[in-house]
Amino acid sequence: MELLTNVLMIFISAALINNFVLHYFVGICPFMGVSKRVDTAFGMGLAVIFVMVIASTLSWLFTSFILRPMAPIPVWIWSIAGGNPDTVVDLSVLSYIIYIFVIASSVQFVEMYVRKFQPKLYESFGVFLPLITTNCAILFACLEIMKNLQDPTRLWGLHEALTLAIGGGIGFTIAITLMAGIRSELDLCDVPKALKGAGIAFIVAGIMAMAFMGFTGMDRGIEQALSGLGAR
Amino acid sequence: MADQPTASERFIQGILPENPVYRQLLGLCPTLAVTNGMKPAMTMVGATAFVLIMSNILVSLIRGLLKPHLRILVFTLTIATFVTIADRFLGAYMYEMSKELGPYVPLIIVNCLIISRAEICASKQSLGTAVADAAGMSLGFGLALASVATVREILGAGTWFGINVLGSGWPDWGIMVLPPGAFLVLGLLVGGANWFGDRRKRLAVTVGE
Numbered sequence: 001m002e003l004l005t006n007v008l009m010i011f012i013s014a015a016l017i018n019n020f021v022l023h024y025f026v027g028i029c030p031f032m033g034v035s036k037r038v039d040t041a042f043g044m045g046l047a048v049i050f051v052m053v054i055a056s057t058l059s060w061l062f063t064s065f066i067l068r069p070m071a072p073i074p075v076w077i078w079s080i081a082g083g084n085p086d087t088v089v090d091l092s093v094l095s096y097i098i099y100i101f102v103i104a105s106s107v108q109f110v111e112m113y114v115r116k117f118q119p120k121l122y123e124s125f126g127v128f129l130p131l132i133t134t135n136c137a138i139l140f141a142c143l144e145i146m147k148n149l150q151d152p153t154r155l156w157g158l159h160e161a162l163t164l165a166i167g168g169g170i171g172f173t174i175a176i177t178l179m180a181g182i183r184s185e186l187d188l189c190d191v192p193k194a195l196k197g198a199g200i201a202f203i204v205a206g207i208m209a210m211a212f213m214g215f216t217g218m219d220r221g222i223e224q225a226l227s228g229l230g231a232r
Numbered sequence: 233m234a235d236q237p238t239a240s241e242r243f244i245q246g247i248l249p250e251n252p253v254y255r256q257l258l259g260l261c262p263t264l265a266v267t268n269g270m271k272p273a274m275t276m277v278g279a280t281a282f283v284l285i286m287s288n289i290l291v292s293l294i295r296g297l298l299k300p301h302l303r304i305l306v307f308t309l310t311i312a313t314f315v316t317i318a319d320r321f322l323g324a325y326m327y328e329m330s331k332e333l334g335p336y337v338p339l340i341i342v343n344c345l346i347i348s349r350a351e352i353c354a355s356k357q358s359l360g361t362a363v364a365d366a367a368g369m370s371l372g373f374g375l376a377l378a379s380v381a382t383v384r385e386i387l388g389a390g391t392w393f394g395i396n397v398l399g400s401g402w403p404d405w406g407i408m409v410l411p412p413g414a415f416l417v418l419g420l421l422v423g424g425a426n427w428f429g430d431r432r433k434r435l436a437v438t439v440g441e
Contacts, residue, residue, distance in 0.1 A: 023411050024335075025264040029344055032257065093320065096338050097312045104305055136261050136342045143335045194427035195419070198257055202419030209412040 005226045007163045013219050014167030020137050021175040022209040027137035031176050032201055034131075041180035044131075045173025049166065051107055051132050052141050056165035058102045059142040060158055063149045067095045092150065099142045107132055141168050178208065239364035242353070246368025252345045253376035254425040259345035263377055264414040265336050270393045273381035274374075275329050279322065279337060281370035283314045284346050285363060291354040292362035298355060307350040308341065315340045345373065383417050384408045 018024060021031050027048070034044045065073050069090040078089050111129040114122045132138060144164060148156040182204050191200050237245065252258045262280065266272045287310045291298075298306060319337045322330035330337065340346070349369055354362040385391060388408030390398035407413045 025261050025411070025414065026339065028260040028264065029258075032260070093316060096316050096319070096341060097309060100308050100312045100341050101305075104308060136339050139339060139342050140335055143338055147335070192423070194430065195423040196426075199419050199423035199426065202415045202422060206412045206415030206419060209415055210407070213410065213412065 003159075005223060007159060008226070009219055009223060010160055010163045011167040012222065014164050015171040015174070016212065016215045017219055019171040019175055019212050020140065020168045021172055022205065022212045024140065026140040027135050027172055030131060030135055031172075031179060031205070032198065035176050035180040035183055035201075038177060038180045038184060041176045042173065045169070045176050047129055047132060048135065048137060048172050049169030051103075051110060051129070052138050052165045052169045053162065054106050054110060055103050055138050056141050056145055056161050057158070058106060059099055060145055060149070060156075060161040062098055062102065063095070063146050067092050067098065067146070068149050092146075095146055099139060099146075103138050103142070137168065137172055141165050175208070179205065182208075239361045242361060242365040243368035246365060246370075247372045247375065251372040251376055251425075252369055253373060254422055256345075256348075257422075258348060259343045259373060260418075261339055262336055262343065263380060264411075264418060266333060267377055267381040267384055267414060267417075268388065268409040269385045269391075270378070270381045272329065272332055273377045275322070275326065276333060276336065277370070277374040277377050279315075279318045280340055280343065280346070280373060281367075282318050283311060283340050284349060284370050284373075285366040286314045287311045287346060288349060288354040288362040288366035289359065291350045292357060292359050295355045303351070303355065304347070307347055307355075311346055311350075312341045345369065379421060380414070380417055383421070384413055388413060 014020070020026050021028065030044055030048075035041045063071075065071055069088060069092060071089070071091070074089045074091050078087070079085065083089075107129055114129070141164060145156060145161045148154045148160070179201070183201060186200060186204070195203070246252070250256060253260070253263050259280070262276050266276045287307070290310050291307060294306075315338060318340070319330070322333070322337060349366060353365045357365070382392065385393075386397060387405045389404055390396060390400075390402035405413070408417070
């Protein structure tokens with residue numbers, strides 16, 4: 001029960017309350033750039049979920065086995081090399097370089113795989129894949145996982161990391177699809193000339209962010225309700 | 233505009249005519265995320281300028297060795313190295329500020345502004361031009377962040393750089409320091425910049441006639 005509540009909390013928090021786009025402002029570039037039509041926006045969202053899950057899994061593996069302080073693999077190598085066993089072995093200085101490398105190469109591999117084996121899928125979101133390397137949302141998910149793995153009171157497992165990735169990806173998809181829907185309606189409106197394009201898009205995003213602020217506090221309510229159920 | 237702008241032209245261009253935020257809509261994550269006050273915004277500008285200038289220097293020096301298909305990967309790894317340096321520096325000497333900026337310092341790696349400068353300018357130009365370009369762009373980025381942060385901090389908290397400007401009677405507009413305020417202010421400022429640019433162009437046309 002505890003595990004389920006925990007996972008549900010992470011999911012709701014990543015998807016709605018602390019929406020990646022509207023609360024943390026990551027992934028703004030595609031949010032502004034690819035939100036002209038609903039179907040392309042949805043395709044972009046799916047591609048982001050896909051890559052985010054893969055990159056998060058890999059970065060969880062790298063962080064928990066190599067990059068965190070006293071991670072097993074460097075400690076093992078250190079002991080084989082005959083180092084002093086009391087030394088704190090910490091490779092976390094390398095983490096940014098390794099994350100960006102993992103993201104860039106996983107995007108490359110996913111693109112090659114999809115093009116070769118899933119031509120239908122490639123047609124629908126393959127064109128967005130190269131763009132995702134520079135999508136801050138993916139790196140942000142990796143950094144969140146790193147933060148929660150380095151914190152000894154949390155020590156996230158793989159299921160929690162995956163939940164964050166899926167929740168964050170779904171949150172991104174919701175935000176970008178809503179935005180695309182609003183923007184296609186905006187084409188019919190009489191917007192002041194100077195605000196056309198980016199200006200009005202930012203203002204719409206601001207109003208959406210305000211709406212999403214309404215979810216604040218929802219996590220605590222659900223947590224209380226669930227813990228009440230568990231006690232009964 | 234000439235085919236190959238000189239170093240000083242590039243420097244000037246980065247500041248206003250091709251301002252990274254208002255004209256090219258690049259580097260929007262930090263523009264929205266850390267502009268709830270002047271102090272975090274200026275720290276962010278410092279870190280970004282350091283990374284932009286250093287990576288432009290390095291990319292410009294190794295431009296003869298770049299292979300086309302590995303180009304972007306080399307750029308990202310270069311940038312990630314300098315971001316690690318900046319992040320460690322902030323953590324060591326400005327601990328509070330680095331806690332406040334949180335994940336946005338490592339997110340400089342994926343700031344489109346830096347990659348686009350490496351791609352468009354540094355990988356093709358000599359060292360001096362690349363440095364001038366990076367400095368101009370950093371200045372433009374700094375101005376943009378400062379403008380957003382000024383509006384948000386003054387309206388949201390009545391202060392500027394932590395100094396009280398609007399007096400104690402000012403009712404803080406809480407929304408300004410929260411996420412929606414960032415979007416609204418940037419939207420209106422982009423609109424204002426467009427309006428101003430259009431008007432100047434129109435005036436120039438009438439004067440020309």
